[in-house]
Amino acid sequence: MHNQAIRANQPEEPPDAFIAAESRPPGGAPTLALVAEPPRWVATGITEKMAAFLAEEPETPCLVVDLDVVEGNYRALRGALPQAEVYYAVKSNPAPPLVARLIALGSSFDTASLPEIDLCLGLGADPAKLSFGNTIKKSKDIAAAYERGVRLFAFDAEEELEKLAEHAPGSQVFCRLFVDNVGAEWPLSRKFGCSVAMAGDLLIKAQALGLEAHGVSFHVGSQQKDLGQWDVALEKAAELFRDLAAVGITLKMVNLGGGLPTSYGNRLPYGVDEYGAHVLGAVDRLFDGPRPRLIVEPGRYMGGNAGVLETEVVLVSRKDAADDRRWVYIDAGRFNGLAETEGEAIRYPIISDKDDGETGPVIIAGPTCDSVDILYDKAGYTLPLSLKAGDRLRLLSTGAYTTSYASVGFNGFLPLKAHYL
Template sequence: MTEKIRRFLDERRPATPCLVVDLDVIEDNYSNLHRLLPAAKIFYAVKANPMPDVVARLNALGSSFDTASRGEIELVLDQGADPANVSFGNTIKKETDIATAYALGVRLFAFDSEAELEKLARSAPGSRVFCRVLVECEGAEWPLSRKFGCTPQMAADLMVKAREKGLDPYGISFHVGSQQTDLGQWDKAVGGVASLFSILRERDVELRMINLGGGFPAKYRADVPPLEAYAAAVMDAIYNHFGNAIPDIIIEPGRSMAGDAGILQTEVVLISKKDEAEDKRWIYLDVGKFSGLAETMDEAIKYRLRTPHDGGATAPVILAGPTCDSADILYEKASYELPVDLKIGDKIEILATGAYTTSYSSVNFNGFAPLNTICI
């Protein structure tokens, strides 16, 4: 909680639920990351928080942008981004959207399959392309499925094909899983990419870029290593596997850039028990899974909470959202405790909610408006 957000909440008293994002925190996060990883080019993962003010601030700082759709490309260009600094990082793209991106000046594209490569060859001729490879990603709180990436062997074949089709086989990307806390995962993944560089060199394809994806964490309930440790782990892995021949490095931070910049203020709507004999209170908030807290799915992301009664005695609670959907429970198994003095009408602050919240809000599920978000 920054002083600026504190003051805003105290003075403006916005209707809840409300997410307040401090742009200065995002600026600090960008500057820190840039300082710690000067060799890397930062492509902000717009999907983490696509508020125009966030994009504009990062653009002013010199950030590049990792985009997931035509909509996000148009958004960042509207905020003044140079298309030369935009990556169309989704491996799943309609060919019409590729053509639109190309027409807008975007020349950097992700892919992980032959069919996508063919679309790119047709509709983004000559562009730089990078292939996403599958990596094991143990240790991530929001682990990745096999949805993105192909095996390294397939990636090698596809990069050769990329050159044959007139594209520029620029590099390899991977993602160790969002909110990755096991630093050893980086070395393993970078090692795999370095092998691909060697294999492709033998096939006369000279890769020049490694895209480390995202994965740097925000601070939720559990402790995470400091950003310094991440940066060191990443650079150690690169020196270890590439020696002095350091390729271009791209990173795509989202959560670590915007997460701790946001505070979500919510109100306690109801406190109840299912039975007089039960010890656990149910605490119902005016925000839930369908109005911004989608990442509580399977209780994956465990946010920190602040209440007006912190410091007093606590007792176990189940936390739930306000909709009539019985799946709209935030934490039932995650052993949350809240002050016994908590009462209906109290404001609770949910910390580090600047990433992957607002844009997940449903349009109007149960008649509730999307999460109101204010950048200050």
């Protein structure tokens, strides 16, 4: 397959631009055991392992993930933020081979449900390295997680706090703050979090209920391009630390959440080392006394550029002979892995097996009998004019939030297959 980048108005940039293949930990950073060789990139968004596997033309649609890239991302983040604990956001890609690789590297895990907790524990994770980070939990799931040894829980409401006090007594709890997601491609704060004032009252109540008011968390939004948004959120967290200290409660932890971007074919405004230096500088500037315990929850950053989604063209058509744009229907769509094309917020780089030099504008859609299964209409994609049914397309940087979003059998189409190398 020729690697002809066809995404409109985007510079050709390797999706690994945000990472280093191996981290270079500064003094004091932990030494990581070698698990695999650094990935070898042979084309934009394609590693040597991916290329060899895809050369066999596996059945489509399928996701192919190079775990060496995941490891490289982990190492780079540990090098950039050696003082922070990495809690991988399992929801972004819960594949057992990927989670197992991160366990071997010493990662901790941010889980959203009891099944994710059981997945991690079943693969050998220490329950002391798990966080139940969803602020919306059933009482029975809190109790089950506590029984399994989990002792770190998120909340953002009084009723949730009362459930935690009853079913996870003595646990460490942290309150999620509501923060603006200006600069993010995928805002995440509207559903979660509370004001600084409410968080203060809730953390005081947590202590009174016999829980440990451990700290606060926030999320600046997925694919956050503005480093300054961490300053805004950290200012709120520092304010809360001071307010609670004034009434005799010492908070100890700041959960920085996710938001670190992966490249979707575009040059990012900052790299992981710059992110680490900026965040640590802001923490040292804004917080009084010793630096608090820091947690970071990468998801998209960790696995995004580690995956490529191979698809087959099912149909190329026009709605009228005079139409300038063709419709290109592929065998992967909104319901079997590409949910994040909603609103065209995430724009995956696409490469074609055609290389005839002539391209034209297209609308790209999925295979289902559902009118919302349109991936890209306004994004300005172009594809070869010679494209026809049976040709293959590759969507790059698809290692996160694809398989975990795929439906189970909508229209009878099977969930997205995945291969981990």
